[in-house]
Amino acid sequence: METPDGAVRLMRELDWNLLRTFVVLGQSRSITEAAHRLRLTQPSVSTALKRLEDRVGRRLIDRKPGHFELTKAGQVLYREAVDIQGSILRLSTQMREMTDEVTGHVRIALASHVICPLFDAVLSEFHAEHPKATLSIDVLSSSEAVESVSGRFSSFAVCLVNRRNPNLEYMRIYREFFGLFCGPPHPLFGRENLTREDLAGHSAVSFDTDRLQDALKPVAVMRAEANMEDLIVGTSGHLEEVRRMIIAGLGIGPLPVHVTKRDVQDGVMWQLPPYDTPPAIDVHVVWNPKASLNRAEQSFLDRLLKRIEATPMEDRTYR
Structure with a gap:
């Protein structure tokens, strides 16, 4: 078990780039796939994994031919690393909001098949009320959209849901x-x-x-x-x-x-x-209750959820 002194040493010596690499490893099916996503060589990723395992003193991935899976220690570290990564990614936005007039950026992860008049209406109303807010819409597979919300890359997602992550919130939109x-x-x-x-x-x-x-x-x-x-x-x-x-x-x-x-x-x-x-097939709005949303993100999400609650299900059923 890590001692307090050991924990301080780990905090001082741990390289964030190792954690970033490990997050991608946790989302991949092999070191080769992770290397491709990171645009690094396979030996570089293998070396980074070994360095991280040496730093934390635990084996993080069980890997052998045909098998690539996070250990229990790896699962714990992956969850924490995803949270850390999300917080770092959001720092620049939060700092910008404190120093200039930008009202905030909303990044939405959208499944490619989402055709929803209710969502389009909220998008139009939001822009009319917050013309200085900026938006980006990333078209992803539903599983990637959920990962993006879990990792705090996206403000929220609109997508299909297979298995529910207990750390996220869900509401059926249509x-x-x-x-x-x-x-x-x-x-x-x-x-x-x-x-x-x-x-x-x-x-x-x-x-x-x-x-x-x-x-x-x-x-x-x-x-x-x-x-x-x-x-x-x-x-x-x-x-x-x-x-x-x-x-x-x-x-x-x-x-x-x-x-x-x-x-x-x-x-x-x-x-x-x-x-x-x-x-x-039901399509859901998915968001991370632990994410620190900026004003624009919170406004958009609140408006969307209120519109869903106020609209009868039959009006959100597209036949």
Whole structure:
């Protein structure tokens, strides 16, 4: 167990860059992947990990062929390092607010498929009330969006939720329904009175999260019930790219029904069964209650949450 003197020595000698490297290691599946994300060589990352393990006196990652996992000590250090990183990243914003007239920057992590009139209305109202506030919207996969909020990179996220992090807060912003679609080159395009059996054996394209253990589990079940080919020939974390592959005829793919309405009307996409029982997917606002928000961030989040609470669920359900 670390002695008080040892703790002081650790605080004095620990290099922040080692912790930054470890955060990326904790979010990666291998040292090679972490090195790629950090734009460093693999030996450099391995050396940094060994130095950190030497500093803290604990093995932090169990690594062997086919296995790469944080130890219990590594999990503890990862949680603390994420908090430290988030605090450091926010220092410049907080200092700027104290020394000039900037009202604050809001950084929103958004899943690529988020089409929500309620959110757009709040965005417009916020800008009208705080014209000097600045915003940036990062389009990420839902898991990356949650990580961004957990690490305090983002003010909040709007995304799908699979497993809830007990350190974060969640509120459902809307519900959407997913259907299956194909593009003009597909043999089922334009055919009416199709049944689920007509989809059997056809290849698919989909989202990275279209798995039985992930956020789009209902979509994976819908595809399985249609006895479609197991092989998914194309995947992406972005709706625009899944849409591109569907229209190009690579395979049948899932998209939110309310998002595809224009494409169906324009004749570039065709909806397939099931028509009457499409799976429902909930989209949430996710925020970190431990994050120290600036005035602009707090104002935007408060406005959004109040608008959600004041809007009946049926008006936040897009069919």
